[in-house]
Amino acid sequence: MLLETRDLTASYGQFRALFGVDISVDAGECVAIIGANGAGKSTLMRAITGVIRNEPGMVLHRGEPIGALSSARIMQRGIAMVPEGRRLFPSLTVEENLLIGGQARKAPGPWSLETVFDLFPILRERRKSPGTALSGGQQQMVAIGRALMSNPELLLCDEISLGLAPVVIRDIYAALPKVRAGGTAIVVVEQDIGQALAVADRVYCMMEGRVTLVARPGEVTRQQIHAAYFGEAA
């Protein structure tokens, strides 16, 4: 098991955001986590990456608890994050934004500045521009490329389609199979059910801080997903 959460809880002050979440990701697998706004998907990503702290035994990477580690140490273990809202560094150029992703950890693997530019050719032309001068879709490409630069074992993608035009979303999702081909497992967090089902081996649906459904895309009906997503009998 590459990554596992066991009865994971998380809170923001008094507000409890996760209530005992169990998910698992195998090496090389693509897992989707779907759910409406406020379902706890992004909180789950923040808890896994150490942005919000949790009890030591609740998040396991290769069987070892990582809940007490800093974000930086977790990333250095090979868990890279494409954060919600892209979060490029405004003071850095496109190229520098990419380079910084592979600065603290550079495992052997397919990803380098050149192969990221091959994946998203538009970035090669814009390499000297400030990261935040790009369009939303191009910024998302930089954020994905930045996370790939360390050649991670696991890529966490938090809402990579949010706020983008359908044609741009298609381009970005087209990159994910190439990422998997490089041996990286992927977790995509999505509100867009169609996108998630198209790429994932398994789907978790979340609602109000709990997992309400675990399924393989081919083995689940629209009604079941609808019920797990919105919490009502369809």
Place this chain on the structure above:
Amino acid sequence: MIWLDTLAQGILLGGLYALFAAGLSLVFGIMRLVNLAHGDLIVFAAYVVLMGVTLLGLSPWIAALAAMPLMFAFGWLLQTAVLNRVLGRDVLPPLLVTFGLSVVLQNGLLEAFSADSRRIPTGLLEGASIDLGLVTVGVMPLLTFASAIVAIVALNGLFYHTALGRAFRATSDDAVTAGLMGIEPKRIFAAATGIAMVVVTIAALYLGMRSNFDPSIGPARLIYAFEAVIIGGLGSLWGTLAGGIVIGVAQTVGAAVNPEWQILSGHLAFLVLMLLKPRGLFPRAVD
């Protein structure tokens, strides 16, 4: 001719103020920490260099070189043991802690070295001057100015052309996301304060060679440094040099009119510039 001389003196004096300010600017730029003990740290470093000269018999240049790694380590420890604990969303705790550090440093130095004013001996260099045709300038002020330029070029090189500098800028932009890139913001801050203390050592060398110092003069150096940083616009080291030059020229011109007006006219120049350019001469586009 006398005015040209005054102007040249003022510009060169600006180099000293830029050296005072560069470390302050660096630390503020990376971690939004206003270090109220910055002036006292310069005085502290001046005593470290002085000890190297008087106790070990080193030349001031060698003593300063030897002091640099010590001051780097001191800065690293200060950041790790003290300042990292108080950095957070609230700006008040770091202000209070560095204010306290200022008091501790002043009293510690007073206890160790007494209130007597001291000077780093420089031999013949002190009175040496060069005739540049139109003006005659002192060798020491010229060296100070040249050192300020070298320090700023080196710091900019570090900032914009090294992996560490990239991490500095990224952490300054967004420490949480920098963490997600495998960068420990607290270690980046420790490195930044260490580097700031190396610049402080250079400033201390010239402070101690050019004039007398005693444990109480730190806060006034902090004010000059602050004014230089603010005039220049936060985040630009060349702006900080320009700010230092503005204060230096204002002070020498004021002193030429009436010797009692030297300090006052520097502060007045600061006030006037703040009225005309509230964000400084070279403000950063994003802030």
